[in-house]
Structure formats: C-alpha cells, structure tokens
Amino acid sequence: MLRYVLRRLLISAVTVIGLVLVTFLVVRVLPGDSAAARLGPEASQADIETLRTQLGLDDPLPRQLLDYSTGLLHGDMGPAVSTGRPVSDELLDRLPATIELAVAGLVIALLLGFPLGLLAAARPGRPSDALARLFAVLGSSMAPIWLGLLLIFGLYSTWQLFPGPVGRLPIGTPPPPEVTGLYVVDSLLAGDFALAGQSMQFLFLPALTLGLGASAAVLKMVRSAVLQTADSGFVRTARAYGVPGREVLLRDQLRNAMLQVLTAIGLVFGFLLGGNIIVERLFNWPGMGRVAYDALGSNDLGLLQGYALIIGTLYILLNLVVDLVYGLIDPRVRLGGSSS
Amino acid sequence: MSSTTFPARVEALRRRKSLVVGVVIIGVLVVLGAIGPFLLADPSERVADPFLSPSASHWFGTDSYGRDVFSRCVNAIWLDLAIGVSVAVLAMVIGSAIGVVAGYLGGIVDDVIMRAVDILMAFPGFVLAMILLVSLGESLPKLAIALAIAQVAPFVRLVRSKVLSERELDYVAAARVSGARWPRVAFRHLLPNSIRPAAVQLTLVCGYSILNVAGLAYLGVGIHPPTAEWGVMVAEGAANMLTGQWWTAFFPGLMIAVTVMALHFIGDDLGGDRQ
Amino acid sequence: MTRLAVENLRVEVPGRATILDDVSFDIAPGEIVGLVGESGSGKSMTSLAVMGILPRGVVQTAGRILVDGTDVTSVARRSVAHRFAMIFQNPRDSLNPLMRVGDQVARMVSLHQGKERRAARAAAVDLLEQVRIVEPAQAARKYPHQLSGGMCQRVMIAMALACRPQLLLADEPTTALDVTVQAQILDLVVALTEEIQCSVLLVTHDLGVVAETCDRVNVLNQGRLVETGETHDVLSNPTHEYTRYLLDSARELEVGP
Numbered sequence: 001m002l003r004y005v006l007r008r009l010l011i012s013a014v015t016v017i018g019l020v021l022v023t024f025l026v027v028r029v030l031p032g033d034s035a036a037a038r039l040g041p042e043a044s045q046a047d048i049e050t051l052r053t054q055l056g057l058d059d060p061l062p063r064q065l066l067d068y069s070t071g072l073l074h075g076d077m078g079p080a081v082s083t084g085r086p087v088s089d090e091l092l093d094r095l096p097a098t099i100e101l102a103v104a105g106l107v108i109a110l111l112l113g114f115p116l117g118l119l120a121a122a123r124p125g126r127p128s129d130a131l132a133r134l135f136a137v138l139g140s141s142m143a144p145i146w147l148g149l150l151l152i153f154g155l156y157s158t159w160q161l162f163p164g165p166v167g168r169l170p171i172g173t174p175p176p177p178e179v180t181g182l183y184v185v186d187s188l189l190a191g192d193f194a195l196a197g198q199s200m201q202f203l204f205l206p207a208l209t210l211g212l213g214a215s216a217a218v219l220k221m222v223r224s225a226v227l228q229t230a231d232s233g234f235v236r237t238a239r240a241y242g243v244p245g246r247e248v249l250l251r252d253q254l255r256n257a258m259l260q261v262l263t264a265i266g267l268v269f270g271f272l273l274g275g276n277i278i279v280e281r282l283f284n285w286p287g288m289g290r291v292a293y294d295a296l297g298s299n300d301l302g303l304l305q306g307y308a309l310i311i312g313t314l315y316i317l318l319n320l321v322v323d324l325v326y327g328l329i330d331p332r333v334r335l336g337g338s339s340s
Numbered sequence: 341m342s343s344t345t346f347p348a349r350v351e352a353l354r355r356r357k358s359l360v361v362g363v364v365i366i367g368v369l370v371v372l373g374a375i376g377p378f379l380l381a382d383p384s385e386r387v388a389d390p391f392l393s394p395s396a397s398h399w400f401g402t403d404s405y406g407r408d409v410f411s412r413c414v415n416a417i418w419l420d421l422a423i424g425v426s427v428a429v430l431a432m433v434i435g436s437a438i439g440v441v442a443g444y445l446g447g448i449v450d451d452v453i454m455r456a457v458d459i460l461m462a463f464p465g466f467v468l469a470m471i472l473l474v475s476l477g478e479s480l481p482k483l484a485i486a487l488a489i490a491q492v493a494p495f496v497r498l499v500r501s502k503v504l505s506e507r508e509l510d511y512v513a514a515a516r517v518s519g520a521r522w523p524r525v526a527f528r529h530l531l532p533n534s535i536r537p538a539a540v541q542l543t544l545v546c547g548y549s550i551l552n553v554a555g556l557a558y559l560g561v562g563i564h565p566p567t568a569e570w571g572v573m574v575a576e577g578a579a580n581m582l583t584g585q586w587w588t589a590f591f592p593g594l595m596i597a598v599t600v601m602a603l604h605f606i607g608d609d610l611g612g613d614r615q
Numbered sequence: 616m617t618r619l620a621v622e623n624l625r626v627e628v629p630g631r632a633t634i635l636d637d638v639s640f641d642i643a644p645g646e647i648v649g650l651v652g653e654s655g656s657g658k659s660m661t662s663l664a665v666m667g668i669l670p671r672g673v674v675q676t677a678g679r680i681l682v683d684g685t686d687v688t689s690v691a692r693r694s695v696a697h698r699f700a701m702i703f704q705n706p707r708d709s710l711n712p713l714m715r716v717g718d719q720v721a722r723m724v725s726l727h728q729g730k731e732r733r734a735a736r737a738a739a740v741d742l743l744e745q746v747r748i749v750e751p752a753q754a755a756r757k758y759p760h761q762l763s764g765g766m767c768q769r770v771m772i773a774m775a776l777a778c779r780p781q782l783l784l785a786d787e788p789t790t791a792l793d794v795t796v797q798a799q800i801l802d803l804v805v806a807l808t809e810e811i812q813c814s815v816l817l818v819t820h821d822l823g824v825v826a827e828t829c830d831r832v833n834v835l836n837q838g839r840l841v842e843t844g845e846t847h848d849v850l851s852n853p854t855h856e857y858t859r860y861l862l863d864s865a866r867e868l869e870v871g872p
Contacts, residue, residue, distance in 0.1 A: 011458075018459035026475050124671075137608075141547070141601040143554040146574055146593030149581045157582060164582075231670070233708035237771075239668045240701045241723055241778065255713050274464020278555050282578070292470075296559055301474065308471050312462040331758040332712060 001334055004327050012320045019312045020072060024065055027305045028057070077306045082298035087306040091288050095310075096181025097168060098287035101210065101279070102272040103182075104203050108211025109218050109268060116215075117222025122249055124227060132219060139216030144275055148209040148282045155205060162205050165283040169195075169202060206283040210275060214268045221264035225257035232256070259330055266322035270315040362605030365598060366421075373417030380411035383568040387411075391585045401587035403573075404580065409588060412568040413595050420550050420570050420599065423484060427549040428542045430488035435495020436538055442496065443503030454500075457493045465490040466552055473561055483562050487552055491545045498537045543607035547600035554596055570596045617641040617681070618814045619665065619782055624678035626657070626664055626838075634660050634673065635838045642782065647805070647815040649829035649846065651822060651861065657838040658818045662784045665816070666701055682782075700775035704787040706767035710759040716770045717743070717755025723777035742773040746803060765796035772803060776811075783808055786818045801828055822865045826850055834858050 052058050056067060071078060077087035120132035155161045168183055169175060176186035176195055184203065187195035229235055230253060238248045277289030284290075288307060295303035327333040353360055381387045386406040387398075394401040400409035442453040460468070472486035554571030556562035558578065563569045565576055570592040577589030619642045626635040635657045642648045652658045663669050665680055667687070679686050682698065703709045710719060720739035724730055730738060736755075743751035746769040759767055768788060775783055785804060789797035805828055808815050817829055825832050825846060832849050834842040834857065842855040853859045 014455065015458050015462060018455060019462055022459055023471070026471055133608075137601055137604045138597075141597045141604060143551050143571070143574065143593055143596050145554060145558045145578065146589065146596065149574070149578055149589055149593070153581050153586055157584070233703060233705055234711040236668060237701075237703070237709045237774075238711075240666050241726070241774065243722070243726060252711055256711070270462075270464055274467045277467070277470075278558055281559065293559055296470070296474065296561060299474070304471055304474060308463060308467055311464065311467055315462050315464070330713070332760045335758065335761065 001327060004333055005324065008320055008323045008327075012316050015316050016313055019309060019316070020069065021065075023305050023309050023312070024068055026308075027301050028061070028064060077309070078302055080295070080300055080303045080306075082295060082300035082303065087303050090291055090303060091306055091310055094286060094288045094291055097285060098273070098276055098280070098289060100168075100182040100184065100203065101206055101276055101285060101287060102269065104207035105210030105214060105272045105276075106265070106269055108207055109214035109272075110265070111215075112211065113215035113218025114222055117219040118226060118249070118254065120219070120223045121226035121230070121253075124230075129223075132223070136216040136219045139212050139219075142213065144209060144213055144278050145282060147212060148206070148279060151205050151209055152282075163202050165205070167202070167284045167286055169198060173198070206279050206285055209279050209282070210272050213275070214272055217268050217271065218261075218264065221268075222257070222261055225260040225264075226253050228260075229253040229256045259326055262322055262326055262329070266319045269318055273311055273314055356609055358605040359609035362602040362609070365602035366606070369417050369421070369599060369602075372414055373421070376411070376414035376417070380414055381408045383407060383412040383415040384566055391580070391588075393585075394587050400591040401585075403577065403588045404585075409573070409591055412573060413570065413592055415568045416570050416573070416592070416595070419568070420553070420596075423480075423487075423553055424546040424550045424599075424603075426484050427487040427491065428546040430484060431491040431545055432495050432538055432542050434488065435492040436499045438492070439496040439499030440503055443500040450500075453496065457496050460489075460493040463490070465548065466555055469552055470556060470559070470561065473556065478561060480563070483553070483556075487549050490552075491548065494541055494545075495538055498541055502537055540607050540611040543603045543610065547603040547607075550596055550600055554593075616643065618644045618646075618683060619816070620679075620681040621661070621665065622679045622681065624661070624664060624680065625676050626660055626669065626673060627676050628673055629676075633838060635664070638678070638835070638838070638840050640833045640840065640843060642814045642816060644781070644814055645809070645812045646831065647808070647817060647829050649825040649832035650816060650818045650835060651820065651825055651832055652835035653820055653861070655837075656835045658820075658835050659786050661835070662701065662786050662816060662818050666699060666784060698778075698781045699784065700778040700780035700782075701784040701786065702768065702771045702775055702788050705791050706764055706771050707759050707762075709771060710767055712759055715756055715758060716762065716767075720755070720770065720773050720777055723774045727778045739773070739777070742776050743770070745776060745807070746770070746773045748773075763796075764792050765800060768792065768796075768800050769803070772800075772807065776807065779811070780813050782814045782816065784816050784818070787820070788817075789824065790819070790821070797824075804828075822850065822861060834861070 056064060059067070068078075075088055079085070080087045080090050083090060116132045116135060120129040123129055152165055156164045163170065173195075175183055176190045176192060176199075179186050179189050183199040184196055187193075187199055226249070234256075235248060235252050238252050239245075243252075276285075276287060277292050279285065280287045280289035281293045288310065292304060292307040295301075295307065377383075384407065387408050388402050388406050390402060390404050390406045392398055392402040392406075398408050398410065400413060403409055403412070438453060442450045463471075469486045469490040472489055473483060476482045476486060550570070553562055553569070554574055557564075557569065557571035558575040560575075563572050565572055573592035574589045574596070577585070577587075577592070580586070580588045581590075620639075621641065622639050624635055624638040625633070627633050638657075638661060640648070640650075650658045650661060660669070660673070664675055669675065675688065678688075680688050710716060714722075717736065717739050720742055721732070721735040724738045724742070725732065725735040728735075728738070740751045740755050743754055748754045748766065748769055754762070754766070754770075759770075762770070783804070788804065789800050792800060801824065804815065807813075817825070819825060829846045831844065832846045833840055834849070834855065836857045842849055842853065842858045849858065850862065853862060
C-alpha cells in the first residue's frame with residue numbers, strides 16, 4: 001500500500017509539473033502576442049513594446065519560465081493585466097462558488113445516473129434498459145447552454161418555480177458569515193435555515209444544468225461496469241449457488257464495478273469543473289469560470305493561464321484522491337502480495 | 341457480400357435500428373443543407389418584422405433582426421457538420437499516428453508520450469480548446485485545430501492499447517521477419533487493424549465538437565455573429581429566451597441536439613452496442 | 616432410482632448454432648460419472664444447462680432435466696440450487712475478489728442452512744477445516760488473491776459442502792492447478808462426496824482423471840454423445856472412433872514427444 005501511495009503521489013507531482021510547462025508554453029510560445037492582444041488593434045507599436053518589457057515578455061524563454069515557476073512556488077501567478085489584482089487572488093476568491101456548484105452538479109449527476117445505470121444493467125436489452133440509454137443519449141446531446149436556457153425558460157420564466165439567473169442569492173441579500181465559502185454550508189453553520197434554503201434554490205437550476213449532462217456519463221459508466229462483471233466467474237458462482245438476483249447485483253456486481261465507477265466519477269467531476277464556465281455566465285454565478293469569461297473578453301491571457309492551471313491541478317488532485325480511495329477499497333491493492 | 345440476398349440485408353438492418361435512425365437523420369440533414377439555401381430566404385437579410393413567432397410563412401419564426409430562423413438553421417447545417425467532421429478526422433489522424441508510434445516502439449518513447457497524454461487529459465477538453473484558441477488567434481481553421489488537439493488524447497490511448505494487443509499477433513511478426521522496417525510495419529499493417537475502436541470515438545468527437553463550438557460561441561470566441569451557425573444563433577437568442585421569444589434560441593439548439601443524437605446512435609452501433 | 620436424468624437435451628444459440636443435440640445420460644445416488652470431450656464439445660454447456668445458468672443468448676430448446684424424478688426445467692431454479700453445487704475450472708476467478716473467503720463460505724451456509732450470521736461464520740471455519748485447510752480460522756480472513764489456486768479450489772469445495780448437495784457438478788476442477796495439487800483436490804472431492812452420499816458429474820478432457828475416479832463415463836463430441844458405459848469398458852474397449860482418438864492423444868501425451 002505504501003509503495004502504491006508513493007507511486008501515485010509521484011505521478012501526480014510529475015503531471016502537475018507538466019501542466020505548468022504546458023500552460024506556460026501555450027500562452028507564451030504560441031504565435032499570439034499577449035501584449036498586442038491586451039492593447040487591441042489600435043495600439044501603437046511603441047505601446048506594445050513598453051507593455052512587453054513590463055510583462056517580462058522580452059526576456060529569454062528559459063528565464064521567463066524560471067521566473068514564472070519560482071513565482072508559482074510562492075503562490076504568485078503574477079498580476080492580472082485586466083484588473084491589476086494578483087491572478088491568484090482573482091481566482092481563489094471565487095473558488096468556493098465554483099466548488100459549491102460543481103459538487104451540487106455531481107450530487108445531481110449521481111442521484112440520476114447511478115440508479116438508472118443500475119436499472120439498465122439489471123435487465124440488459126429490456127425496455128427499462130432502452131429507456132435509460134435513450135435518456136443517456138438525450139442528456140449528452142444537448143448543448144449545456146441550450147439546456148440551461150430551456151430550464152430557465154420552463155422553471156423560471158413560465159412556472160416561476162425557481163429563482164432567475166441572478167447569482168447565488170437574491171440581489172441585496174447579504175451572504176452568510178464566511179467559513180467555507182460554500183453558502184449552503186455556511187448558512188447552516190450559522191444556523192440560518194431560511195438562508196440555506198434560499199441558497200439551495202438559487203443553486204438548483206445551474207446545478208441541474210451541469211448535472212443532467214453529467215448524469216448521462218455516469219449512467220453509461222455504471223451500466224457498462226456492472227455489465228462487465230455479469231460475465232465474471234464470481235457472478236456465475238453466485239448464480240449457480242442460488243444467491244437471489246438482487247443480492248448478486250448489489251453485493252457482487254455493483255461492489256466490483258464500484259472500482260471502475262469511482263474512476264469515472266473522477267472524470268465526471270473534472271468535466272463539471274471545466275463545463276462551469278458556460279453555466280456560470282448563463283446564471284451569473286460568481287465563480288472562477290465567470291472570471292475566466294471576463295478574462296476572455298479583455299484578452300487577459302495571464303488570468304486565463306491561471307484559470308487553466310488551477311482547474312488542471314484540481315483535476316489531478318481529485319484523481320489522486322480517487323486512486324487512493326480505490327486503494328482502500330480494493331484488498332488486492334491494500335494488502336498487496338498477490339500469490340500466483 | 342455479393343452472396344447476401346436483398347431481404348437478408350434488410351433483415352440485418354432492421355436489427356441495427358440505432359444505426360438506421362442515425363444515418364437517416366444525418367442523411368436528411370445533408371440533403372436539406374444542400375438544397376435549402378437555393379429555396380429559402382437569404383439567411384443574412386431582414387425578411388420580415390423582428391420576433392415573429394413560428395408560423396406557416398416562417399416555420400421557426402424570425403429573430404431580433406427580422407431574419408428567418410429556419411433559413412438560418414438550414415444554412416448552418418453544412419458549416420456545423422463540416423466543423424464536426426474535420427475536427428474529428430484531424431484528431432483521429434494525429435491521435436492515431438501518435439498512438440501507433442507509442443504502442444509500437446514502447447519503452448521510453450511510450451512513457452513520455454503517455455505522460456504527455458495524461459497532462460492533456462488533465463484539462464477538461466473545453467477549457468483546453470478555449471485556451472488554445474485564444475493563444476493561436478481566431479480563425480475557422482485554428483478553431484478546428486484547437487478543438488482537435490483537445491480531443492487527441494483519447495485517440496492516442498485507444499489506438500495504443502489496440503496496437504499493444506495486436507503487435508504480438510502473427511502477421512506483425514511475419515512482416516518483421518521479412519525484413520520490413522518499423523515505420524512501414526507500423527503504418528502499413530498495424531494502423532488499418534487498429535482503427536475500428538477509433539471509428540466509434542470519431543462519431544463521439546464529431547458530436548462533442550459541435551457542442552463545444554456552441555459553448556465557445558456563447559463565450560464570444562470561435563465563430564462570431566452574424567455567421568449563420570447553430571451555436572452563434574443560440575448565443576444570440578439567449579437573451580430573448582428570458583423575454584419570451586423562445587424560438588430564436590430553441591430551434592438552433594434543437595438542431596444541435598438532433599444532430600449530436602444521430603451521431604451518438606451511429607457510434608453506439610459501431611461500438612457493438614446493438615439492441 | 617436416478618438422482619439426475621438428462622433426456623434429449625438440446626441447447627442452441629437461436630439462429631446461429633446448435634451447441635448440444637439430443638444429449639441423454641443419468642447419474643445414480645452416490646455415483647461418480649464422467650463427461651469427456653475436447654474443448655468446444657459442449658461438455659461445460661451441459662453442466663451449465665443442468666445448473667440452469669446458461670450464459671446470455673444461449674437457450675435450452677428441447678429435452679428434460681429430471682432431479683429425483685421431477686422436471687426442473689419448469690420449476691424455479693433456486694429449489695435446484697439447494698440440492699446441487701458446482702465447482703469450476705478457475706477457482707480464483709470464481710470467488711468474489713472483494714470478500715474474505717470465510718464470508719463467502721458463510722454466505723452459502725446462511726443461504727442454504729438458514730443459520731444466522733455468527734453461527735454461519737463458525738460453520739464456515741469448520742467447513743474450511745473439513746476441506747483440509749490448515750489453520751482454517753486464519754484462512755477464513757484472507758482474500759482470494761492471497762491464496763493459491765489449490766487453496767481457492769478447496770474454498771470452492773467448502774462452499775459446495777455448505778449447500779449439503781446431492782449432486783456436485785465439477786467442471787474441469789483440476790485443469791488450472793499444479794500437477795501435485797491436482798491429485799489432492801481429486802482425492803478430496805472423492806472422499807467428501809462419498810461421506811455425504813453425493814453424486815458427482817465430473818466434466819473433464821483428461822481421460823487419466825476419469826480412469827482414476829469415475830464409475831461410468833459419457834463421451835461427448837461436437838454436441839452429441841458418442842459413447843457411454845462403465846469407465847473400464849469404455850477405456851479398454853472403445854467402440855467409437857472419437858473415443859479411440861481421445862485415447863490415442865492421451866497416450867501420446869503420457870509418452871511425451
């Protein structure tokens with residue numbers, strides 16, 4: 001187990017270093033000139049040159065990379081050209097909002113996708129399976145922006161069931177005292193149940209937009225992982241010995257399929273973190289995606305670079321956690337020493 | 341093939357419902373996209389009052405400039421399909437080539453390539469495409485390249501694992517013994533045999549790309565107004581959705597959903613998922 | 616009196632292939648009967664059909680399977696499982712990799728003997744001892760991947776015993792094991808089934824195994840029974856050319872190339 005953990009840690013560290021390198025190369029080496037882009041088409045050559053020098057863009061590349069990496073080690077991603085504030089502050093301030101949305105999306109994706117996937121796998125080829133798979137195809141065919149618009153149109157404009165796309169709380173409502181930055185959690189901690197309910201109402205539509213698409217992916221993964229175990233020897237044994245079908249499905253098939261499903265959940269969460277930029281704009285959700293959208297508008301490549309780096313790092317960390325949990329669940333990894 | 345009778349082929353197709361449905365939808369779209377522009381109103385001109393709701397004369401209504409939404413949707417078919425197909429083919433060609441090299445050479449080359457793939461996969465595809473597009477500068481070919489690079493990683497993995505299992509087979513050994521050099525063996529023999537799983541991914545990526553173009557358009561990058569493109573139209577119509585003119589964004593979004601769904605159906609069938 | 620009678624069994628992949636055609640044989644209480652054939656002859660499918668666990672897409676299209684005179688193709692299969700048990704070719708793959716082997720045996724004890732959890736656990740340890748696993752209490756806490764193939768097959772036999780079976784279906788039970796372990800497992804199967812008067816259907820490609828253990832033998836070729844009779848008669852005086860071919864290939868193996 002220790003060797004396994006160390007190996008995972010090492011791989012993650014290497015991947016993070018690679019990530020830094022790639023974001024650096026994409027932003028600094030590709031033909032686009034971030035100084036020219038920042039100043040727009042009317043800027044004079046002299047202005048561009050000045051800004052280039054200010055940003056350190058005229059230094060030799062290895063020098064730039066060294067400066068950038070040393071900065072990163074101190075949590076410094078440089079200043080955001082468009083706002084003047086440090087890139088890390090701009091983004092990390094908004095991290096809790098993004099996490100709250102992504103986690104809520106994941107919960108919805110799991111609540112929908114997991115039982116449907118299991119239902120589909122329990123009777124492959126039957127109508128229940130066909131319906132579940134149709135749901136999966138529909139869910140993954142809708143553009144998130146369009147799905148979000150439909151939900152807003154139906155559940156807000158037409159039926160007024162949920163609040164409109166104005167952010168995390170009604171305009172003018174003060175947020176709960178900050179502990180975690182997650183409004184639902186913080187208002188519960190403060191004992192303010194009304195505020196918690198309000199936060200959840202505002203959270204629901206954007207989370208549903210994200211979660212519906214992701215639930216299709218969860219459904220497909222659960223179905224195929226469970227179906228794969230259906231042909232395995234231990235399921236044949238359980239059936240031969242008269243273990244009831246439902247127990248075989250839950251205790252033998254699902255438990256073994258969980259190892260694969262867990263990996264899939266890591267992937268889906270990554271998708272939720274990255275897909276949020278559209279949903280955050282649509283619902284005026286003040287998260288990192290919203291910052292990235294503003295950075296797009298003002299051509300702030302440094303801020304975008306920081307966004308990509310943080311999303312990528314979160315994703316790697318998440319997969320590290322998934323791998324470690326996997327190690328805890330699977331006795332073959334936890335105890336090692338396979339005898340052959 | 342020639343010995344199969346016609347009724348037998350019809351019977352075989354009847355069992356592959358999802359393939360038939362998918363191909364028919366795409367076929368209808370292609371034909372509509374080919375003849376529509378000659379029959380319908382100019383997609384970029386004002387043809388009626390703004391915000392007319394769907395009616396017999398304007399099936400999908402008109403948008404804020406009084407343009408015919410149906411005509412714009414039909415005119416966008418070929419553009420969207422072309423983007424989807426070119427991104428998918430581009431990603432497949434690049435990804436498969438890298439995958440074959442990694443799987444066939446193995447060792448350090450394989451390690452380095454697979455690490456790089458892991459790093460690529462650490463970005464959600466959409467974010468990667470967005471960053472690349474902004475860095476490369478915007479144009480239609482660059483959009484296709486950015487979207488393709490974001491989808492290369494799964495192709496590399498797929499083809500590499502297929503190559504790893506196939507390289508032990510007899511025909512590769514035979515080719516090697518006969519003195520062929522590795523690039524020849526790799527590309528002439530392995531590639532054609534490793535391409536089938538990639539074909540499934542091809543249809544999926546084609547769909548993702550159409551979805552991603554729509555997402556990027558909403559963020560204001562990639563394709564811009566006044567181009568008649570589904571994603572651009574959804575983005576333009578987004579504000580109207582809140583004020584009640586749902587049709588301006590609804591129909592182009594529906595076109596996207598139907599197209600991507602048809603691609604999924606075809607992919608499901610190619611993946612051997614027949615029910 | 617027969618324990619199991621298979622009559623005119625026909626198994627097909629509808630529209631594609633016939634796997635078993637008109638297969639009939641029977642087994643008396645306490646008898647050990649061999650079912651021999653090469654791979655692809657349909658011998659494993661026969662045992663799966665008797666057990667009622669044919670793979671998806673494969674169906675029994677004709678024939679009857681009688682247990683103590685009752686046709687079980689029409690009744691709920693679970694009532695059969697209470698009287699039958701089965702062990703397989705790859706013992707480690709046949710065990711759930713995420714459950715301790717003791718728990719897997721205990722699960723069968725509570726399922727088939729109605730014991731509650733703690734009693735089932737204790738019974739499981741006793742069963743592991745019966746299949747001659749040393750330090751059974753410790754072995755019960757292991758996962759399949761920590762045990763050798765032979766040990767896993769012993770665990771499978773313990774699970775079979777937990778069902779108190781009247782018929783044991785053994786599908787190539789020793790093929791995947793080391794030669795030295797093979798004999799031990801066979802001896803164990805013979806001894807334990809004799810003790811509880813359990814019949815055995817031994818499915819194998821190995822005529823040596825048949826000669827050592829079986830009272831009677833059936834030879835299966837391409838889904839059809841080609842020869843049947845007392846083991847000694849069939850092996851010393853084969854009437855069908857396929858049986859002779861099997862015997863010849865077995866002898867070649869013994870002499871070595």
